[in-house]
Amino acid sequence: MGPVVDLAAVYAHVDRNLDRYLAELADFCRIPSVGGDAAAMGAAEEWLLGAFGRLGCAVESLPWEGAHPYVLAETGTGSRSVLFFNHYDAADYTSPVREIAGERHPFSGTIEDGKLYARGSADDKGTLLARMHALEALAATTGGVPLRARFLVEGKRGVSNRSLESFVARHHAALDADCCLWEAGAKDERERQTISLGHKGNLYVDLVVRGTERPWPSRNTLFPNPAWTLVWAIASLKGPDERVRLAGFYDGVRPVSEADERAVYAHLADDTEKLRRRAGIDGFVTGVSGRDALRRLYSEPTLAVCGLSSGASGPGQKLVLPQDARAKLEFRLVPDQEPARVLAALRAHLDANGFGAVAIEPQGQCPPYRIEADGWLPRLLLETASRVYPNGAVLTPVATGIGNRYVFKPWTAMPIAGFAIGYAGYQIETNEEHIRVEDYREQVKWVATIIAALAAR
Numbered sequence: 102m103g104p105v106v107d108l109a110a111v112y113a114h115v116d117r118n119l120d121r122y123l124a125e126l127a128d129f130c131r132i133p134s135v136g137g138d139a140a141a142m143g144a145a146e147e148w149l150l151g152a153f154g155r156l157g158c159a160v161e162s163l164p165w166e167g168a169h170p171y172v173l174a175e176t177g178t179g180s181r182s183v184l185f186f187n188h189y190d191a192a193d194y195t196s197p198v199r200e201i202a203g204e205r206h207p208f209s210g211t212i213e214d215g216k217l218y219a220r221g222s223a224d225d226k227g228t229l230l231a232r233m234h235a236l237e238a239l240a241a242t243t244g245g246v247p248l249r250a251r252f253l254v255e256g257k258r259g260v261s262n263r264s265l266e267s268f269v270a271r272h273h274a275a276l277d278a279d280c281c282l283w284e285a286g287a288k289d290e291r292e293r294q295t296i297s298l299g300h301k302g303n304l305y306v307d308l309v310v311r312g313t314e315r316p317w318p319s320r321n322t323l324f325p326n327p328a329w330t331l332v333w334a335i336a337s338l339k340g341p342d343e344r345v346r347l348a349g350f351y352d353g354v355r356p357v358s359e360a361d362e363r364a365v366y367a368h369l370a371d372d373t374e375k376l377r378r379r380a381g382i383d384g385f386v387t388g389v390s391g392r393d394a395l396r397r398l399y400s401e402p403t404l405a406v407c408g409l410s411s412g413a414s415g416p417g418q419k420l421v422l423p424q425d426a427r428a429k430l431e432f433r434l435v436p437d438q439e440p441a442r443v444l445a446a447l448r449a450h451l452d453a454n455g456f457g458a459v460a461i462e463p464q465g466q467c468p469p470y471r472i473e474a475d476g477w478l479p480r481l482l483l484e485t486a487s488r489v490y491p492n493g494a495v496l497t498p499v500a501t502g503i504g505n506r507y508v509f510k511p512w513t514a515m516p517i518a519g520f521a522i523g524y525a526g527y528q529i530e531t532n533e534e535h536i537r538v539e540d541y542r543e544q545v546k547w548v549a550t551i552i553a554a555l556a557a558r
Contacts, residue, residue, distance in 0.1 A: 106553035108488075110242040115234070115545050122234045122545065123217060123538060125152070127210035129226050130219035135198050136190040136257045142169045145189045149254060156233055157240065158252070163272075168264035169256025173275070176236060177246030181555050182278040184515070187229040188255040191221030192530050207532045218535040223523040225284045227536045228544070229254065231522055232282075235548035247556035251278060263465075265505045273512035279555065280478050280516050281509065285500035287523030288540065291370045294494040294547070296482050297519040298365075299471030300504035302434035304443050305407075307462040308334060310426045319420045328411040331426040334456040338404060338430075338447075343386050345404045345432075347446040353437040357400050361498060364474035368495045369395050375525065399498040403433045429464075435499065440466035470506035470517070471499060478516040485554050489547040494520075 115122075129152075134145035146162060149172050153160040158174040165171055172189070191198065191208075198207050198220055205211070207220045217227070229252075236246050253276055255265060269276065286295040310327035317324060339345050357366065371391040377384065384390075389397050407430065412423030432443055444463060451459050472478070474496050486494035506517045522544045528534050 106239065106243055106247060106549075106556070108550060108553060111238045111549045111553075112546050114238045114242050115542060115549070118234075118238070119538070119542055119545075122230070123212060123541065125234075126222070126227055126230045126541070127212065127217060127219070129230060130217070130222050131208050131210040133198070133208045134190050134221065134256075136169065136192075139169075142190060142256055146170055146172060146256060149189055152230075152233065153252070156237055163268075165264055165268050168268070171256065171268055172252070172254040173272075174252040174254070175249065176240075177248050177250045179248040179556055181558060182249040182251065183552065183555055184251045184253060184276055184278040184281040185229075185232050186253050186255070186281055186517075187232070187284045188225050188257055189229070190255075190257050191219075191226070192224055204532050212538070215538045216535045217538065217541075218533065220530070220532065220534050222534055222536050223287070223521065223527050224529050224534070225521065227541060228284045228521040231541060231544040232548050234545045235552065238545065239549055239552060246552070248552060249278070250552065251276065263467075266508045269508045269512060273509070276509075277513045278515055279558075280518070281506075282551070283500075283504065283506060283517055283519035284521050285502060285504055285519035286497070286521045287527060288525060289370050289495065290372060290375050290525050291492060292524070293370075293492045294486050294490050294520060294543075295497050296479060296486070296494055297497050297500035298474060298479060299436065299499040299517075300467075300469060300506050300519075301402075301499050301501060302438060302440060302467050302469035302507075303503050304432040304434065304440040304466045305464040306430050306444070306447070307464060308428045308430060309460040309462055310334070310458060311460075312424050312426075313422060314424075316424060317422045319422050321422060324422055326422060327426040328423045330456070330458065331409075331411065331428055334451060334454075334459045335406060335428055335430075337454050337456070338450070343403075345402065347443065347450050349446055350402070350438075350443065353439070353442075354402060354435055355400075355437065357396055361400075361474060365496045365498055366392055366396060369497070371395075379526070398501060400435060402435050402438060405431045405433070407431050433501075434469050436469045436471045438469060440468060467503060467505055468507045469499065470504070470510065472516045472518065474498075476516055478518050481554055481558075482518060482520070482551065485550040486547060488550055489543055 132145045133141045153174040158176040160174040162170045162172055210219045239246050285297045289295055310331045312327035373394045385394050409428050411426035413419035413421050483494055500519055522536050522540055
């Protein structure tokens with residue numbers, strides 16, 4: 102039996118120090134640490150090293166090829182251990198980071214109306230600091246952290262970065278723990294904290310069609326038009342029923358089990374109308390709604406066209422024949438699909454349908470990952486959340502974003518579950534990204550409660 106933690110004292114400490122916690126978070130968020138910006142990422146790394154040092158952690162920075170340096174930190178003692186996985190870059194994969202006249206500065210760190218605004222405030226600096234502040238509150242009230250708490254903080258240079266694979270392969274012995282708490286999840290429409298049991302996988306490719314070697318006028322109608330070839334190729338991949346037409350694409354897809362229906366879907370909110378209204382659309386694909394929409398979101402693979410480019414653009418008539426055409430496609434995959442097999446199936450499909458001239462340029466990939474809902478870690482997280490959150494927590498089968506939990510699977514059997522500090526309206530990856538002050542308070546208390554429960558196992 103582990104040490105007994107006075108959680109009432111911990112919660113009171115959090116309440117007394119909340120303003121300081123938020124000031125520190127705002128300071129961290131003002132660093133414009135976009136992956137690929139070496140100076141800004143270096144500043145964020147230095148800030149983080151200092152913060153871990155003040156927390157009493159043993160901390161080191163490890164440069165790594167293909168990524169900004171990884172930050173490793175450890176504190177606490179005891180027979181139990183936990184690994185926190187976070188990142189210190191602010192994502193710009195959806196909406197590029199730039200100042201826009203009349204809009205809030207992307208890295209303002211401003212607190213207004215109970216909300217702290219900044220790119221990265223939710224994803225992932227707020228989640229990271231909430232975990233660090235929970236350790237501080239425990240140490241201040243109990244004389245120390247009652248287990249071995251380890252942090253692996255990543256500095257990505259871009260989405261689907263594969264550097265973590267080689268890093269974990271080299272350092273997995275120092276990272277192994279009883280469990281890993283990832284940074285993925287947010288409150289749902291009913292203000293319940295979500296706990297993700299895994300991540301979808303992805304395969305991102307560019308399809309490219311080459312045409313003439315130099316620009317030609319469009320009156321040369323005997324020449325093949327690469328834009329048409331690309332459009333026809335894309336149209337062959339998916340039908341109006343939203344089913345992907347690659348041979349064998351659905352072979353590895355698990356049907357929703359009875360256990361998942363009971364432990365997961367039965368507890369998820371069935372009102373998806375708020376999401377539809379925020380998106381400004383008339384309806385979801387294939388007309389799904391309620392829990393059917395959530396089953397599709399979490400348990401079915403998809404193919405998206407993320408971008409198309411070819412030929413002329415802008416106002417007015419430009420009578421040109423495109424020299425080439427390019428499309429950006431993303432497959433979101435579910436357990437047990439493998440990106441390599443999907444890539445091979447894509448090549449085979451294009452060749453079999455007369456599109457051998459369409460080149461495939463892979464841009465990134467990661468396999469999916471999932472733990473079962475009835476494991477000890479999901480149960481512990483649900484129970485501890487019920488002590489802090491008025492509306493409790495619910496499980497989701499996977500996080501809908503891209504994550505690299507799979508990299509630990511060859512090296513350790515530790516279960517990995519995810520949660521983070523957002524809520525349904527937090528506008529992630531935009532200039533209006535923000536967290537709510539009360540969500541921060543609750544998450545610090547929840548993490549402290551999780552640590553106390555882990556230590557007592």
